Amino acid sequence: MAVNELVAQSVVKEFSHKKKSFLALDHINLNIGEHEFVSLLGPSGCGKSTLLRLVAGLDKVSEGQILLRDQEISKPGRDRGVVFQQYSLLPWLHAWENVAFALKKDKTKSKQEKKELAFHFLELVGLKGFEDAYPSQMSGGMQQRVAIARALVYKPNLLLMDEPFGALDAQTRKEMQDLVLKVFTEARSSVLFVTHDVDEAIYLSDRVYVMSAKPGRIAKEIKIDLPKPRDWNVQLSEEFLKYKREILVELQSQKK
Amino acid sequence: MGKLRLISASGILLVFGAWAIVTYSGLVDALFLPTPTQVLLEAKKQLDDGTLFLDIEMSFYRILMGFLLSTIFALPIGVLMGTSKYWNAFWEPLVGFIRYMPAVAFIPLSILWFGTSDLQKFFIIFLGVFFQAVIMIADNCKTVKKSVVEVGLTLGLNKFEIIKDIIFRAALPSIWDTLRTIWGWAWTYLVVAELVAASSGLGFRIMQAQRYLSTETIILGILVIGILGLVTDLLFSYLAKIMFPWREREKISN
Ligand SMILES: Nc1ncnc2c1ncn2[C@@H]1O[C@H](COP(=O)(O)OP(=O)(O)OP(=O)(O)O)[C@@H](O)[C@H]1O
Ligand SMILES: [Mg+2]
Numbered sequence: 001m002a003v004n005e006l007v008a009q010s011v012v013k014e015f016s017h018k019k020k021s022f023l024a025l026d027h028i029n030l031n032i033g034e035h036e037f038v039s040l041l042g043p044s045g046c047g048k049s050t051l052l053r054l055v056a057g058l059d060k061v062s063e064g065q066i067l068l069r070d071q072e073i074s075k076p077g078r079d080r081g082v083v084f085q086q087y088s089l090l091p092w093l094h095a096w097e098n099v100a101f102a103l104k105k106d107k108t109k110s111k112q113e114k115k116e117l118a119f120h121f122l123e124l125v126g127l128k129g130f131e132d133a134y135p136s137q138m139s140g141g142m143q144q145r146v147a148i149a150r151a152l153v154y155k156p157n158l159l160l161m162d163e164p165f166g167a168l169d170a171q172t173r174k175e176m177q178d179l180v181l182k183v184f185t186e187a188r189s190s191v192l193f194v195t196h197d198v199d200e201a202i203y204l205s206d207r208v209y210v211m212s213a214k215p216g217r218i219a220k221e222i223k224i225d226l227p228k229p230r231d232w233n234v235q236l237s238e239e240f241l242k243y244k245r246e247i248l249v250e251l252q253s254q255k256k
Numbered sequence: 257m258g259k260l261r262l263i264s265a266s267g268i269l270l271v272f273g274a275w276a277i278v279t280y281s282g283l284v285d286a287l288f289l290p291t292p293t294q295v296l297l298e299a300k301k302q303l304d305d306g307t308l309f310l311d312i313e314m315s316f317y318r319i320l321m322g323f324l325l326s327t328i329f330a331l332p333i334g335v336l337m338g339t340s341k342y343w344n345a346f347w348e349p350l351v352g353f354i355r356y357m358p359a360v361a362f363i364p365l366s367i368l369w370f371g372t373s374d375l376q377k378f379f380i381i382f383l384g385v386f387f388q389a390v391i392m393i394a395d396n397c398k399t400v401k402k403s404v405v406e407v408g409l410t411l412g413l414n415k416f417e418i419i420k421d422i423i424f425r426a427a428l429p430s431i432w433d434t435l436r437t438i439w440g441w442a443w444t445y446l447v448v449a450e451l452v453a454a455s456s457g458l459g460f461r462i463m464q465a466q467r468y469l470s471t472e473t474i475i476l477g478i479l480v481i482g483i484l485g486l487v488t489d490l491l492f493s494y495l496a497k498i499m500f501p502w503r504e505r506e507k508i509s510n
Contacts, residue, residue, distance in 0.1 A: 056410055057409075057410075058406055058409065058410070075409075076406075076409040076410045076412070077410075077412055078411065078412035080410065081410070082406075082407075082410040084403065084406070084407070086403060088403050088404065088406070088407045089407075090404055090407065090422070090425070090426070091426075091502050091503075092425055092426070092428075092500070092502050093502075101411065102411050104411065104413070104417075104421075105411070105412050105413070134501070134502040135502070136502060136503075154411075
C-alpha cells in the first residue's frame with residue numbers, strides 16, 4: 001500500500017456571514033500519494049481555492065480532518081509550498097530576492113548560495129535577465145513565474161498550486177507545463193494542482209478529481225494512466241481523448 | 257513635468273503678487289500688512305545680526321527632538337497595535353481618548369511642570385503628535401494586504417518575522433507618509449508652545465514682535481516657518497523616492 005502524503009477525510013467548510021452560512025465544501029474525501037501529481041478540476045466557485053487554503057493551513061476546516069503524513073494540519077508550514085491564484089510577490093523585493101526569500105529560514109546555505117539558487121530557478125522559469133526587476137515592472141505572467149520559482153526553490157514535500165498558469169499566454173503556458181512536469185519528476189514532490197483547464201489537468205496529473213459546485217463536492221475521480229515522461233504528443237493520443245471525453249461529459253452533466 | 261512646475265509656481269506668484277499690489281498701492285496700512293520690501297529689509301537685518309539663524313536653529317532643534325521622541329515611541333507601539341489584537345485592545349481606547357484632549361490646553365500645566373525649558377516644548381509636541389502617530393501607524397499596518405502576510409506564513413516565518421519582514425516592510429511607505437504628516441503637525445505645536453513661553457525661537461520672535469507692532473517681523477517669521485516646512489516636506493518625499501524605488505512604477509500605472 002502506497003504511502004499517503006495527504007489525506008482529507010469528510011472535510012466540510014462553511015463560511016458564515018451575519019448569521020447566514022454558506023456551505024463551500026461538502027464532505028470532501030481525497031488523498032495524494034507520495035510523489036503523486038493530483039489535480040482538482042471544476043467550475044469557478046466550486047471551492048478549489050478554499051480546499052487548497054485548508055491544506056495550506058491558512059484556514060481551518062469546519063468539520064472533518066486533513067492529515068499531512070498522518071499529522072493533522074493546524075498551521076502553515078515549510079513542508080508545503082503554495083503558488084497562489086493571484087500574484088503574491090513582495091513588491092519591495094527584486095525578482096531574485098523574492099525567490100531567495102523562500103530560503104530565509106534555511107540556515108544551511110550561505111547568502112551567496114541562496115542568491116545563486118534564486119538565479120538558477122529564475123532561469124528555469126525563463127526569467128534570465130529579469131533578476132533585478134521589481135514586481136511592479138513585470139507583467140502578470142512574469143510575476144506568476146517568479147512565484148513558481150519561489151515555490152520550487154525550497155523543495156517542499158507537497159506543492160499546492162492554485163491555477164498558476166491562468167495569466168499566461170498559450171505558448172508560455174505550454175512551456176510552464178513542461179517545466180513543471182520536468183521539475184517534479186526530478187524533485188519528486190507531491191503536487192496538488194488546481195485548474196479549470198481539462199487538457200492541462202490530464203496532461204500533468206496522475207489523478208484528477210473533478211468537482212461540482214453548490215455545494216463543492218468531489219464528483220468524480222479519474223486515474224490518468226498515460227505513460228511518463230509525457231510530451232505534448234500525448235495530447236493527441238486516443239487515451240488522452242478518452243479521458244478528456246470522460247471529464248467533459250461529467251462537467252456537462254453538472255450543468256443540468 | 258515642466259508644465260506642472262509652471263502651474264505650481266504661478267500659484268505662489270499669484271499670492272505674492274496680490275500681497276505686493278495691496279501693500280505698495282497703499283490699499284492696506286503698513287501697520288497691518290507690511291510691504292515685501294519691509295519684510296526683506298527685516299530679513300537682512302536679522303541675517304546680519306544672526307538672530308534669524310539662531311531662532312531657526314533653536315526651533316529646529318526643539319521640533320526635531322519632539323518629533324524623534326514621539327516617533328521612537330509611536331513606531332513600536334503603533335506597529336504592535338496594528339499587528340496584535342491584544343495590544344490593540346489595550347491601547348486603542350486609551351490612545352483614542354487621549355488624542356482628543358487638546359495638547360494646547362496642557363500648556364499651562366506643562367509650564368508648571370517643566371518651566372519654560374526646552375523640555376516643555378518637547379512635551380507639548382509629544383502630546384500633540386504622539387497619540388495621533390500611534391493610531392495612524394497602527395492603521396498603516398492594519399491595511400497591509402492579507403495576501404502578502406499569507407506568503408510569509410506559508411514560508412514558515414514566525415510571528416515576529418511576519419511583523420518585521422512582511423508587515424512592517426509593506427507598511428513602511430505609508431508609515432513614512434504618516435511621519436511626514438506628523439512632522440507638519442509638530443511645527444504647529446512647536447510654534448504654539450513658543451508663542452506662549454519661550455525666550456528664543458521663531459514662535460517667540462513672532463510673539464515679541466506683536467508687542468512692538470512690528471508686523472514685518474511677524475510676516476517674516478511666518479514666511480520662514482512656511483519655507484522650512486516646505487523644504488523639509490520636499491526632503492521627506494525625496495527620501496521616499498530613494499527608499500522606495502519599487503513604488504514608483506506602481507504609482508504611475510495606477
Ligand atoms: N472567505 C470567504 N467568505 C465567504 N465565502 C467565501 C470565502 N472564500 C470563498 N467563499 C465562497 O466559497 C465558494 C468557493 O470559492 P473558491 O474561491 O474556493 O472557488 P474556486 O473553485 O477557487 O473558484 P475559481 O475557479 O473562480 O477560483 C465561492 O462561492 C465563494 O464565494
Ligand atoms: Mg480559486
